[in-house]
Amino acid sequence: MLKLNVPGNSAIRPLTIDRDAILLVTENIEFPIALRKKSALLVRANESFISGGFAMVLVRDGVDHARLPNQNVLGLSADLNYLAEGDVVRVSKNSRLKTLYRRGARGVSLLVTERCNSFCVMCSQPPRDVADDYLIDEYLEAIPMFDRSTVEVIITGGEPTLLGDRLFSLLKALKSFLPETAVHVLSNGRTASDIELARKFAAVCHPDLMVGVPLYSDIAALHDFVVQADGAYDETLRGILNLKRLGVRVEIRVVIHRQTYKRLPELARFIARNLQFADHVALMGLELMGFARSNIDELWIDPVEYQTQLKEATHNLVDARIHTSIYNHQLCILDSDIRRYAVKSISDWKNEYMPECAGCSMTHECGGFFSSAHIKRSAHISPIVE
Amino acid sequence: MLAKRFNPGSVYREPELKGYRLLPMRFTRLDSSRYVVSTIVGEYRVVTRDVIESLVTHRLAPGSDAYDDFKSGHFIRDADSNIAPELLALKYRTKLSRVSQFTGLHMFVVTLRCDHTCQYCQVSRQTKDRVAFDMSDAVARHAVDLVFESPSRALKIEFQGGEPLLNFERIKSIVELAEARNRQEKRDLQFVIASNLSLLSDEILEFCELHNIYFSTSLDGPASLHNRNRPRPGRNSYELTVTGIEKIRCHLGVDRVSALMTTTEASLPHVRQIIDEYVGQGFRSIFLRPLSPYGFAARSGHFARYDSERWLEFFKEGLEYILDINRKGYALAETYSAIVLRKMLTPQNPGYVDLQSPAGMGISGVVYNYDGDVYASDEARMLAEMGDKTFRLGNVLQDDYRAIFLSDALLDPLEASVAESVPICADCAFVPYCGADPVYHHATQGDAVGRRLTSGFCHRNIGIFRHLITLMEDSPKDREVLLRWGFGSHRRA
Numbered sequence: 003m004l005k006l007n008v009p010g011n012s013a014i015r016p017l018t019i020d021r022d023a024i025l026l027v028t029e030n031i032e033f034p035i036a037l038r039k040k041s042a043l044l045v046r047a048n049e050s051f052i053s054g055g056f057a058m059v060l061v062r063d064g065v066d067h068a069r070l071p072n073q074n075v076l077g078l079s080a081d082l083n084y085l086a087e088g089d090v091v092r093v094s095k096n097s098r099l100k101t102l103y104r105r106g107a108r109g110v111s112l113l114v115t116e117r118c119n120s121f122c123v124m125c126s127q128p129p130r131d132v133a134d135d136y137l138i139d140e141y142l143e144a145i146p147m148f149d150r151s152t153v154e155v156i157i158t159g160g161e162p163t164l165l166g167d168r169l170f171s172l173l174k175a176l177k178s179f180l181p182e183t184a185v186h187v188l189s190n191g192r193t194a195s196d197i198e199l200a201r202k203f204a205a206v207c208h209p210d211l212m213v214g215v216p217l218y219s220d221i222a223a224l225h226d227f228v229v230q231a232d233g234a235y236d237e238t239l240r241g242i243l244n245l246k247r248l249g250v251r252v253e254i255r256v257v258i259h260r261q262t263y264k265r266l267p268e269l270a271r272f273i274a275r276n277l278q279f280a281d282h283v284a285l286m287g288l289e290l291m292g293f294a295r296s297n298i299d300e301l302w303i304d305p306v307e308y309q310t311q312l313k314e315a316t317h318n319l320v321d322a323r324i325h326t327s328i329y330n331h332q333l334c335i336l337d338s339d340i341r342r343y344a345v346k347s348i349s350d351w352k353n354e355y356m357p358e359c360a361g362c363s364m365t366h367e368c369g370g371f372f373s374s375a376h377i378k379r380s381a382h383i384s385p386i387v388e
Numbered sequence: 389m390l391a392k393r394f395n396p397g398s399v400y401r402e403p404e405l406k407g408y409r410l411l412p413m414r415f416t417r418l419d420s421s422r423y424v425v426s427t428i429v430g431e432y433r434v435v436t437r438d439v440i441e442s443l444v445t446h447r448l449a450p451g452s453d454a455y456d457d458f459k460s461g462h463f464i465r466d467a468d469s470n471i472a473p474e475l476l477a478l479k480y481r482t483k484l485s486r487v488s489q490f491t492g493l494h495m496f497v498v499t500l501r502c503d504h505t506c507q508y509c510q511v512s513r514q515t516k517d518r519v520a521f522d523m524s525d526a527v528a529r530h531a532v533d534l535v536f537e538s539p540s541r542a543l544k545i546e547f548q549g550g551e552p553l554l555n556f557e558r559i560k561s562i563v564e565l566a567e568a569r570n571r572q573e574k575r576d577l578q579f580v581i582a583s584n585l586s587l588l589s590d591e592i593l594e595f596c597e598l599h600n601i602y603f604s605t606s607l608d609g610p611a612s613l614h615n616r617n618r619p620r621p622g623r624n625s626y627e628l629t630v631t632g633i634e635k636i637r638c639h640l641g642v643d644r645v646s647a648l649m650t651t652t653e654a655s656l657p658h659v660r661q662i663i664d665e666y667v668g669q670g671f672r673s674i675f676l677r678p679l680s681p682y683g684f685a686a687r688s689g690h691f692a693r694y695d696s697e698r699w700l701e702f703f704k705e706g707l708e709y710i711l712d713i714n715r716k717g718y719a720l721a722e723t724y725s726a727i728v729l730r731k732m733l734t735p736q737n738p739g740y741v742d743l744q745s746p747a748g749m750g751i752s753g754v755v756y757n758y759d760g761d762v763y764a765s766d767e768a769r770m771l772a773e774m775g776d777k778t779f780r781l782g783n784v785l786q787d788d789y790r791a792i793f794l795s796d797a798l799l800d801p802l803e804a805s806v807a808e809s810v811p812i813c814a815d816c817a818f819v820p821y822c823g824a825d826p827v828y829h830h831a832t833q834g835d836a837v838g839r840r841l842t843s844g845f846c847h848r849n850i851g852i853f854r855h856l857i858t859l860m861e862d863s864p865k866d867r868e869v870l871l872r873w874g875f876g877s878h879r880r881a
Contacts, residue, residue: 123394221460222459222469224397224400227400239471261397271460274733278734320877
């Protein structure tokens with residue numbers, strides 16, 4: 003697992019920045035001088051010459067300190083070995099470095115708030131009621147530095163729509179600076195039950211925007227239990243209807259665990275009947291982080307035990323011609339009939355394979371595990387040998 | 389136990405304890421032990437009598453599987469959620485969205501002349517007199533104007549006869565006229581020629597390729613049956629049709645020709661051979677159609693010779709054989725079942741003219757006869773050929789769009805026959821899958837609404853609905869295939 007927010011760096015030369023600096027990382031010592039004020043030079047080992055004018059110089063172990071400038075040099079923790087050309091970072095006076103953007107990442111996630119109006123029993127990113135408006139400001143500053151060829155940006159939280167108009171300025175910035183980049187907003191859809199909020203999504207007129215909305219059951223009481231909010235089921239469904247009514251694309255996301263697996267086929271049938279216009283349905287395995295870990299006894303079920311339900315649900319959706327994917331499941335535990343719907347879905351910074359995978363011929367096609375699977379994973383992982 | 393800060397599931401079930409309300413539903417006995425319950429949008433469950441009793445007497449236990457299933461299907465609602473009416477309304481609008489589109493299919497009878505003398509044919513004429521039974525240029529022009537007055541975004545012009553290729557010059561002029569008009573209208577415009585293909589020439593194929601025209605032909609079964617049903621000089625109708633099908637597939641593409649079979653008394657013992665013929669010709673669907681009670685068929689007594697019961701036997705035997713062919717690895721759909729299943733499994737309405745409520749006449753399709761008379765459906769035209777012009781809506785040379793489509797001849801039977809308000813239909817669990825057929829009931833019972841207890845339409849359709857639902861419930865193997873037909877899905881088996 004890659005660490006994105008790293009405190010343990012050392013100021014090799016004093017940091018004279020008066021506020022957090024958002025900087026584009028470059029390894030190019032001949033980077034145009036006009037751009038250096040907003041850039042951090044990442045010094046390669048054995049670099050013989052270091053040019054001046056960069057806002058920050060980032061060095062790894064093993065670089066000769068003699069040639070370094072006398073201010074704004076940060077010695078990087080080994081956790082940041084992944085940093086590379088084109089990344090965007092925030093450097094704080096106290097030597098903390100936060101990676102905002104990795105150009106080589108499979109999907110770029112922007113966590114825009116930790117506040118949430120739900121309290122899901124399996125939340126991997128437990129909500130915190132904190133004033134975190136600064137997050138959006140950072141992203142607004144960083145987005146113009148993102149590579150224009152970025153394939154996808156995922157807006158996540160918390161509940162991003164709690165930011166109100168600030169979320170929509172972020173979406174507008176993405177549309178303006180990254181017009182070819184797909185944007186995926188992960189929202190519980192409850193606020194979109196207000197048609198005015200849904201209208202704001204439509205008004206962005208983004209050419210490639212999708213809102214990913216979770217629906218955990220066809221039964222209101224069960225969905226409301228999972229999200230720990232009475233009335234959430236109705237709000238989420240109204241939100242989906244409002245968004246679709248206005249032409250905003252909607253993905254339905256279903257997380258499978260011990261509390262939801264039994265009615266998975268019925269939920270799929272419900273979606274096919276009532277929400278056949280959904281643009282995508284993702285059937286997702288559990289990530290053992292945050293609350294999922296606190297509630298592990300009530301939530302954990304070996305995915306092998308729900309293959310019957312998962313297979314029926316997948317077929318119910320596919321039969322109804324709904325674009326369907328299975329996320330976060332390893333190929334070796336999926337029923338062979340539905341393996342073809344499995345997608346490599348785990349963000350690369352927390353994506354791993356386990357010792358049991360040794361010798362497997364399908365690893366390159368398999369989505370693998372969340373890093374958190376070190377705690378617990380299916381007892382039936384075994385190499386597929388062809 | 390969940391961590392302390394979380395509420396247990398029971399907290400969220402509390403509103404369910406206040407009782408539930410019934411949403412609109414109908415139930416009908418399926419067999420000796422089971423009932424079909426359906427909602428107004430056609431979602432159904434098959435349950436035993438005691439479950440029905442618990443359901444309607446408000447004794448379903450909150451949180452039980454039955455409770456959840458009925459709630460999920462919008463049969464009941466409780467204080468925990470009030471989204472059901474919105475979702476039901478959405479599905480109901482989807483089902484009826486065709487009504488707002490209005491007429492999409494426009495049938496042009498470009499000639500009544502035909503080279504065949506099929507006994508069951510309602511309308512064809514053997515004559516050398518071109519003028520008497522061919523559509524004139526003036527009729528064609530007025531009819532094309534009416535086509536574009538339809539609000540429908542999708543417009544399909546179907547050329548019929550007689551044998552329409554006998555008046556190919558008129559087909560050409562109509563296609564060119566409609567395409568010229570469509571350069572500004574920008575509708576989704578399609579052309580189909582319903583032909584026996586005996587006159588298919590390279591010149592015709594070339595024109596059809598240029599203008600993206602589809603063909604619909606008749607194939608009644610193997611050569612012996614087909615040629616017996618469809619006599620022509622030379623007794624070679626089968627050979628000409630099969631050659632024509634092959635030519636179209638080669639020159640225009642495999643999807644550009646479809647075939648329809650007509651059931652006659654001679655067909656009844658041969659359903660398997662008929663199906664084999666379709667498989668042998670590489671078709672992926674077959675439509676097991678009943679003989680219609682119109683035209684020569686009724687006059688010559690053919691219709692009386694077998695009743696709907698005998699036809700249902702034919703249908704069930706055929707369906708079983710088709711399902712078996714699917715199990716053996718060849719995907720072949722039965723079209724009527726697919727239409728019905730679509731209505732059972734989705735909120736969509738496949739728009740098949742006989743299974744619409746309000747009736748499909750005038751809304752799903754309209755016929756412009758060679759002489760300019762406008763009829764509410766193909767069957768209405770056949771009835772007129774027998775001397776009964778009840779469903780003649782007007783004439784393209786004398787009447788404008790409003791006069792034709794707001795005529796009493798169309799609106800009165802449409803209003804009277806809405807299935808949801810017809811005695812017996814109003815209480816039938818199968819009504820979401822069924823439709824009103826005022827022309828049929830007028831022809832057979834002398835009344836556009838008709839009496840259901842003696843209606844062949846009712847008997848035949850209910851027989852099919854029961855049979856399909858029973859297969860879906862009791863035969864998992866068949867269910868797999870039927871699901872694919874209903875959804876039109878391409879999932880591999």
